[in-house]
Amino acid sequence: MNVRDVQHPMLPQATEEELSRQRAVVSLRKLLNARVRSENVRRFAEEGAPAFAARHGRQPQSPDEIEQALFESVGYRMWSAANRAAQEMIWVSVGEPIFRDRDRMQAAAAALAGAADRKGSLTLHADYDPSPEIAGTDVHLQPGGYARDDSPDDIVAGAFYETGGNVFSFGQGAGKSDSKAGVIFRLLEERFGGFTPGRVLDLGCSAGAASAAYADRFRQADVHAVDIGAGMLRYAHARAEALGVAVHFHQMDAADVRFPDDHFDLVVSHNMLHEIGADKRRRAMAEALRVVRPGGLVIFQDVDTRFAPTDVHRVEKNWDTGFNGELFWKTYNDADLLADMRAAGFAEGSIEEHNVSAVSNLNRWYVISGGKPEGGAK
Ligand SMILES: C[S@@+](CC[C@H](N)C(=O)[O-])C[C@H]1O[C@@H](n2cnc3c(N)ncnc32)[C@H](O)[C@@H]1O
Structure with missing residues (x-):
């Protein structure tokens, strides 16, 4: 159930032509990521830096100058333009089936959410004002962004996220067996002695x-999940119901969750830290610590782009900030997350960084975890 090719009625029914277009985008992205991008640091050394030096009479030094030098390389510019175009093609390739099939998907969502035997729940707030720092942006070029909400039964943001995310991931190396929750299950087993939560917050x-996936793995657990986007949450709720698992979805800001103190055994986030600014990140960490119980665990999993051997690698990794609508990609890469966790109140000895392989073993993820001491937050 964790794998990315799981089937359920909330997915758009794509024609063979649409699927072939998606496969073409996957192939293009595999080529751009595995074969073309890997040469960018060499392009800097052999083309970019010499061209910058010829123009300025010295080597590039600051991150801005390194970026300028990268753009002196025709090969880098070709990769950058092609990667941007491939990212846009993801959304075209999944947008056509979504909008053609939208009425059926919305009807399916309404039926699943209203079924007498539904297992979970959905709590939206009509007057909710989604986090303004990301609501106005097409993050990773997703049309309408995370907070897209076209109508009271809109599910497009969630449909885009799942189907676009699949095309993205199949072309990124992680592949169909990628499961970010699976990575945490393994960590709970191997590092945290088979920690089995009774209450989970995602x-x-x-x-x-x-x-x-948490609800499926921990069948007895009370699983709650929050996001800012109504369209995202309607889809998520219907998807969970279609898969027969109980999850309670809430429209809430991670930096201001409305749960009691000491309530959850496990608070997790997957790929959220790189989507929020520094202030919100620090408040989200403090909130996670507030709502986890003494002896419980907080685990933030995210992309593995934070550690770079040189400044050139670091600047190269920050491409998404300028060209992929990822407002806080660089902020996340440069953040001192250990200091943030300490400042949030996690006990010093409990904070750990983990560099973990994906379930498929083709990708790596960054994880930072912390615990709440038995006596409460310090
Ligand atoms: C990259 S997605 C990660 C999705 C999911 N956890 C996964 O790994 O598949 C980031 C999500 O964080 C949500 N988000 C951004 N800022 C948030 C905030 N302040 N509070 C709650 N969710 C937020 C976005 O709406 C988006 O759905």
């Missing part, structure tokens, strides 16, 4: 893939 859940 922050920034999007289409609810990880939330549903």
